[in-house]
Amino acid sequence: MTLPDDAAPTLDKEEEIRARRDRINRVAKWTLPSLVMALSLLAWHLYVTLKGVPHYVLPGPVPVGKSIIEDWALLWPAMLTTSRLTILALFLAVTGGAALAVAFTQSRWAEMSFFPYAVILQVTPVVAIAPLLQIYVDSAFVAALLCAWIVAFFPILSNTTTGLKSADHNLHDLFTIYGATRWQRLRYLAAPSALPYFLGGLRIAGGLALIGAVVAEFVIGRAGTGLGLASTLLEASYRFNFGRLYAALILISILGIGIFAITSLISHLMLRKWHESALNREV
């Protein structure tokens, strides 16, 4: 059916419902989690005040909020320290993991020789390795960095290796027919094919780098690493300063959310033009 040129396109009932649903969804996406958050804080506050829970068992949201403000001079540098450790570990995991993945796909021998050890490194709990790192590595910062790196690099390595191998076999044949060099094959075919996998790995690795950094701070402690959020949290627990403990915990969560948001944004920006995972479907 065609419409006359000057007629405005009419929305049928189904389309109207869909448009309304889309509008509601757009608003609900932000308001619903905010509402849940507000209700949880209220419930927390009411529980603590009405039941008279002592602050060393569970401080209410108000003292925790106060602590974030009052201890800001202490918490902010701690947050920067943990962020620095996490970001540096993630950066090294990305470069190391991606480089190793390229090496693995370029040489079967390299993959056969080293992949099992990458798995061993991954499956051994980092909490068990951290004390050893503290013994063998002189610098506590390097030890903490290694600790966070070990946890973060495997998803990058594993995903990127899978991605580099996932290029369409017909495209590989096409590259052979046109006499492509190894470098051209990697740059124009394998690397773009691996991008969605790599970015998926990056999102996982971002969270893991933070976990690694926190574990490292717990185990290796403040010596050399500076006072990070996890060390602040541990110290606050020794001093029964539960307001500060929760404040540090909340900031760690915020840091995690921030890392996830940034890595998701990077992923979205890089894939939005072509990859299924980043496309908005009409229906």
Added chain:
Amino acid sequence: MTARHGRKPLLTMSRIEKTFRGETVALKDLNLTVNGGDFLSLLGPSGCGKSTALRLIAGLIHPTSGRLEWSGERGVGDLGIVFQEPTLMPWLTVAQNVWLPYRLRGRSFAEAQRDIESALELVGLSEFSDAHPRELSGGMKMRVSIARAMVTRPRLILLDEPFAALDEITRFKLNNDLLEMKAALGCTVIFVTHSVFESVFLSDRVIVMAARPGRVISELGIDTPYPRHADFRTSNEYAAHTRDVSNALGEAMEAVA
């Protein structure tokens, strides 16, 4: 067969045999001469070695025994190939996909632009050069794939069941267009297909193959001159050729060695 008179051999395959893993005989005693300007169809049931023959010609695999010779020097851009799937790179635009054969030879987009534009014009997709593959229909993607195979103006284009996954209306349209494109480029085409109708409409030679082991059973000439238009499909001549090719295919299906 008069249409083929005066054509020079482009490619000669003699006594080709291909065995995989030392046990599966994919092709046995294949003798085939492809002449410059031929539109040759390889027709046969699954497993008859059509695709293997195509991959041998493309240089993707090598014969276990026998000889495959090109007349004259074979350059990188002398061969174009279209697969059953469009096989486009989803992260590139249509024009960038068509650029690939030149890009791999170190030619910049600007240097190749004129050829890319004329290839897209040939397949009727000039307006879509900046689109990404996901924005195109199945038939349009296949056209991009054909444009990519034709952009270097190769001497030989190989098509491996390119329209098998398309609906009939799109397939008919692409069949017509393919003949026009071939005429415009003056190239040689080897077309692998399962379809008797498609092979008769498009080609001047139909090679019927049988399976287990893959071998040539018969060769039929379709001497209807080009250009062939849609009305050829409803002609008595077409019906007669279709019957002959169907009979040959029937023999091929029965001829299991």
